Amino acid sequence: MEVLRLSIQNSELKSKKGEGLVKEKALLKIDGKNLELPVIVGTEGEKAFDIGDLRSQTSFITYDYGYANTGSCLSAITFIDGEKGILRYRGIPVEQLAEQSTFVETAYLLISGKLPNKKEADQFSKELTEHASLHQDFKHIFDGIPSATHPMAVLSAMVTILSGFHVPSGDPNKQNESEVRKFSALLLSKVRTIAAYSYKKSIGQPFIYPHRALNYCANFLHMMFSLPGEEYPVDDEAVRILNLLLILHADHEQNCSTSTVRLVGSAQTNLFACIAAGICALWGPWHGGANQEVMEMLEEIHGGGGDVKQYVAKVKDSNSKVRLAGFGHRVYKTFDPRAKVIKAACDRYFSKRGVEDPLLEIAFRLEEVALRDDFFISRKLYPNVDFYSGILYKSLGIPTNMFPVMFAIGRLPGWIAHWKEMRETKPPRLGRPRQIYTGPLKTDYIPVVKRS
Numbered sequence: 001m002e003v004l005r006l007s008i009q010n011s012e013l014k015s016k017k018g019e020g021l022v023k024e025k026a027l028l029k030i031d032g033k034n035l036e037l038p039v040i041v042g043t044e045g046e047k048a049f050d051i052g053d054l055r056s057q058t059s060f061i062t063y064d065y066g067y068a069n070t071g072s073c074l075s076a077i078t079f080i081d082g083e084k085g086i087l088r089y090r091g092i093p094v095e096q097l098a099e100q101s102t103f104v105e106t107a108y109l110l111i112s113g114k115l116p117n118k119k120e121a122d123q124f125s126k127e128l129t130e131h132a133s134l135h136q137d138f139k140h141i142f143d144g145i146p147s148a149t150h151p152m153a154v155l156s157a158m159v160t161i162l163s164g165f166h167v168p169s170g171d172p173n174k175q176n177e178s179e180v181r182k183f184s185a186l187l188l189s190k191v192r193t194i195a196a197y198s199y200k201k202s203i204g205q206p207f208i209y210p211h212r213a214l215n216y217c218a219n220f221l222h223m224m225f226s227l228p229g230e231e232y233p234v235d236d237e238a239v240r241i242l243n244l245l246l247i248l249h250a251d252h253e254q255n256c257s258t259s260t261v262r263l264v265g266s267a268q269t270n271l272f273a274c275i276a277a278g279i280c281a282l283w284g285p286w287h288g289g290a291n292q293e294v295m296e297m298l299e300e301i302h303g304g305g306g307d308v309k310q311y312v313a314k315v316k317d318s319n320s321k322v323r324l325a326g327f328g329h330r331v332y333k334t335f336d337p338r339a340k341v342i343k344a345a346c347d348r349y350f351s352k353r354g355v356e357d358p359l360l361e362i363a364f365r366l367e368e369v370a371l372r373d374d375f376f377i378s379r380k381l382y383p384n385v386d387f388y389s390g391i392l393y394k395s396l397g398i399p400t401n402m403f404p405v406m407f408a409i410g411r412l413p414g415w416i417a418h419w420k421e422m423r424e425t426k427p428p429r430l431g432r433p434r435q436i437y438t439g440p441l442k443t444d445y446i447p448v449v450k451r452s
C-alpha cells in the first residue's frame, strides 16, 4: 500500500474545530484494482485508513479479531498513548485531575467537554442532590431480589428499570441538550444510591436515604455505612480517596463496556438501557470484574502462606490457564498511568494511618517478581488500574463483590459522554460489524425421523 500525499479539498470528516481530518490518501492495489483510501489524522497525530468503501469497491472486508486495530468512531473525549502511558480527559492529564479535581467536576468535564465555572458547578451539584432519592416503589423491587444476587446484576437491572420511572423519549435524536443533561445528572446520582442500596440489601440492613448536605462521595459512604440512629462520621481522607478512584475510572475511550454502550446506543436505544448494557459488559473478570479477581487472588496467596513466586509459576504454566489478575492491558504496553497514581495513593494512605495490610505487601512483591520475569517483560504485561484499586476500596470498608460496582459508578460519566457524542454524530449510523463465515456450505434439512 502506498501513501499518496494529495491535498484534499472539502473533506467531509472534520474535527470539533472544523478542520479537515483527511489530508492525504493511501493507495491500495488489490486484484489489479487501485483504491484510494482517505487517511484520517487525529489531533495527536494518530492515523487511520478510512475503509468505508472497501467492500463495495473490492468485495474485501478487513479482519481484526478483538478489534485491536479498528477505530470505530472519531472521539474528542479521551486520549490514550499506550506506548508512553499517557491518559488525558478532554486534554487534561489524568494525574492532574486525580490530584486537583473532584469526581463530580471530572464527570462534568467528560460529559460537557469543559471544566465547569462556579455557577455551572453549583447548578450541577444541585441537580445531583435533587435526583439522589429513588422512587418509593424501588423498595418493593429490591424486596423481590434474592440476597445472594451479585450487586452488578442488581445495578444493571435497576438501571434498566429506572427508564420506567423516568421515561426518556424513545428516539435519542429527539432528546434536546437540557433533557440529556437532566438524565445525565439523574443517572449519576441514582446509580450511586442504587449501588449503596444493593449493598444494604445484601447484608440485610435497612436502606439509608441520601443526605442533602453531603457531597457526592461523602453521601455514598453515608448511604453505605450509616445505620438508623447511628450516623457514619464523614472521613475527609476516605472521601478524597474515593474521589481519586472514581476519577481514575471515569473514562478510557473505546474499552469493552464503552464500546458496548455505543453499539447498543447506535440502535437508537435509550440511555438507561445502554448504560445497563455497559454495566453487564464491565462485570466480566477480564474487564471491570478484574478488581474483584485481584482481591481474591491476593487473598488466595495470603491464605496459602504468601508464596508469590509459586503463584507466578502457576500463571506461567500454560496448562493452568490462570492469568495474573490486574496485569496486562490491550492498550498499555507500559505502566498504566492510573496504576501508578493508585499505588502512590496506597502508600500515602496506609503510612498516614499507620496501618499495614498484608495484601498490599503481597501485591508489592507480586509486582516486583512479575516485572523482573521474562514471561511478563516479553509480553509487555504491567500492572493495570485494577491491581491496586481493590486494596484501597477494601480500606474504605467496601466489600469485594462491590468492587466492580465501584468501577461502574466511576465509569458512568465516560459512558454518558460517549453515548452523547455518538448521538450527536451526523448522520447517525447503526453499529454492525461483519464476519468471515467458516461454517458448513449449503446443507439440506433432514427431518428428525431420518437423522442418525
Ligand code: ACO
Pocket (backbone or CB within 6 Å): 066, 255, 285, 286, 287, 288, 290, 315, 322, 323, 324, 325, 326, 327, 328, 329, 330, 331, 379, 381, 384, 385, 386
Ligand atoms: N497474566 C498472564 N498472561 C497474560 C496476562 C495476564 N494477566 N494478560 C495477557 N497475558 C498473555 C496471554 O496469555 C498471551 O500470551 P501468549 O502470547 O503466550 O498466548 C499474551 O499475554 C497476550 O494476551 P492477549 O489476551 O492477546 O492480550 P489482550 O490485549 O487481548 O488482553 C487483557 C488484555 C484481557 C486485559 C489481559 O491482559 C488480561 O486478561 N489481564 C488480566 C485481567 C485484567 O486485569 N483485566 C483488567 C484490564 S484493565 C480494565 O479493563 C479495567
